[in-house]
Amino acid sequence: MSAYPKSPLMGQMMEKPMLISSIIEHADRYFGTSEIVSRRVEGDIHRYNYRQCHQRSKQLANALTQLGVKLGDRVATIAWNGYRHLEAYYAVSGSGAVLHTINPRLHPEQIVYMINHAEDQYLFFDISFLPIVEGIAAHCPGVKGFVMMCGRSHMPAESKLSNLLCYEELLAAQSSDYDWPLFDENSASSLCYTSGTTGHPKGALYSHRSTVLHSYASALPDGLNVSARDTVLPVVPMFHVNAWGLPYSAPLTGGKLVFPGPFLDGKSLYELFEQERVTFSAGVPTVWLGLLNHVSQHGLRFSSFKRTVIGGSACPPAMMHTLRHSYGVEVVHAWGMTEMSPLGTSCTLLAKHMELPETEKEAVLTKQGHVLYGVEMKIVDDAGKELAWDGKTYGNLLVRGPWIISAYYKGEGGDVLHNGWFATGDVATIDADGFMQITDRSKDVIKSGGEWIGSIDLENVAMGHPAVMQAACIGVFHPKWDERPLLLVVKKQGAEVTKEELLQFFEGKVAKWWIPDDIAFIDALPLGATGKILKNKLREQFKEHQLPTV
Ligand code: AMP
Secondary structure, three states: OOOOOOOOOOOOOOOOOOOOHHHHHHHHHHHOOOEEEEEOOOOOEEEEEHHHHHHHHHHHHHHHHHOOOOOOOEEEEEOOOOHHHHHHHHHHHHOOOEEEEOOOOOOHHHHHHHHHHHOEEEEEEOHHHHHHHHHHHHHOOOOOEEEEOOOHHHOOOOOOOOOEEEHHHHHHOOOOOOOOOOOOOOOEEEEEEOOOOOOOOOEEEEEHHHHHHHHHHHHOOOOOOOOOOOEEEEOOOOOOHHHHOHHHHHHHHOOEEEEOOOOOOHHHHHHHHHHOOOOEEEEOHHHHHHHHHHHHHOOOOOOOOOEEEEOOOOOOHHHHHHHHHHHOOEEEEEEEOHHHOOEEEEEOOOHHHOOOOHHHHHHHHOOOEEEOOOOEEEEEOOOOOEOOOOOOOOEEEEEEOOOOOOOOHHHOOOOOEEOOEEEEEEEEEEOOOOOEEEEEEOOOOEEEOOEEEOHHHHHHHHHOOOOEEEEEEEEEEEOOOEEEEEEEEEEOOOOOOOHHHHHHHHOOOOOHHHOOOEEEEOOOOOEOOOOOEOHHHHHHHOOOOOOOOO
16 A cells, blocks of 8 residues: 555546567567577577567466466576566566575575575576585475476486476476466565675565566666567676676566676677677676686677676776777666666766767766666765765665665564665765765775775776786774774786886875875685675785885
């Protein structure tokens, strides 16, 4: 029931619920022959189209009914980006059940926690995850069956799982006659747990309405700009916030979909980009690092790739510059979070920016950008007072809108709203045009002598040095200033730079007092389950680090 008053004169438009099933129905009817290409876990390439995807999703929906899955029941997946996973997206949510996508890179104990917390009835998984599933099954007594997403020939001769089912057999036993049920658009559609660094993961429970609205908004030209003329390759996994909505926005617009399966290294991705003539992709910065290394080492070019969305963590300006200038790939920097379905902002230029010199355009494009219509944002100080949109003042970033959570699943973490706003945990500036720029996660801000130093700015400068592959900046204890920045750097293979040279490189690029006190060169940065740098691990590792005294 809506909390808002009713007008004495209500509009007279049809009341058709916004349901996820309508997206695949639409794709079948209007873009039926548009292709879906998947590099399968089995290693080969599979191709079919939206019409066949719809047919098989309906077969799966019939299978779910036969398995006793009802409206609101949770069904989990542990799977790569692929056509069977897409079928589960539509069959599970479309039939009224709730798709719970699980990140296989999480610790098995966390996976067990999430399955039990969500009370998943069935677990669908790709063949590569059989060892994980066999390892956790005994701890998940509520799961009635484990469905391996493959044909009979790939099923194991024997398994520890007593209730192991074969995906293709389940489908083969069903007809594709199925009428997608109609129900309240606010019903839950899918569930995604945040990969928080402390405590148990918490669930963001999306609805059909929030998902359809997010799909509409994200497909807009100044959002992801997906169209029927695009070939879309989501590198961002379908187990992490619904691959930023692309499994919905691509069928909604009719774009061809290309799924990379588990093969996310630079070489495999490049080959798929070229073979399938991919025009548009999306992923976190670490993925582009691998792809760019591969193309630069082998002197390769992209023949069709035009645009990519980079988000999940800040896109280093040097990476954006290389993609734009060396490879002619437009970069849309986007920001969001699991709690926001995930998209909040994207960075594209306004008409008034078009005549600016390249460097000034890039300075705008480095920001996380303006909101998609539907999302509202503001920055506040610690007392909750709203701060100025001047591009300089930074504060805690709050958001609200119809695809942002109002509470975590089962009320975990209590009341998360502050006068109707959700606190993102990010610290940001907003300029007069409404372009937002993240300076840090609030827990990563370096507090030096009562002032804040934004670690992202320092990392961006370091990544601009030709010898630096990756950089992370953390605050370490300082007897006078409380904390001072320590920069951790992974050098490019074969490249050399000294600490002194790199510190010199900061001169004139940031305020003098922001320049790191020290630099440590390391072999690799610790990455979390979604490809983000684990700064809490770095802080732990370097907590005894002695900064130079002068
Ligand atoms: P997750 O829920 O795992 O997707 O993480 C969301 C968090 O990732 C946000 O709150 C930000 O701290 C960070 N994040 C996402 N996109 C960006 C971006 N473009 N720049 C900086 N941080 C980002």
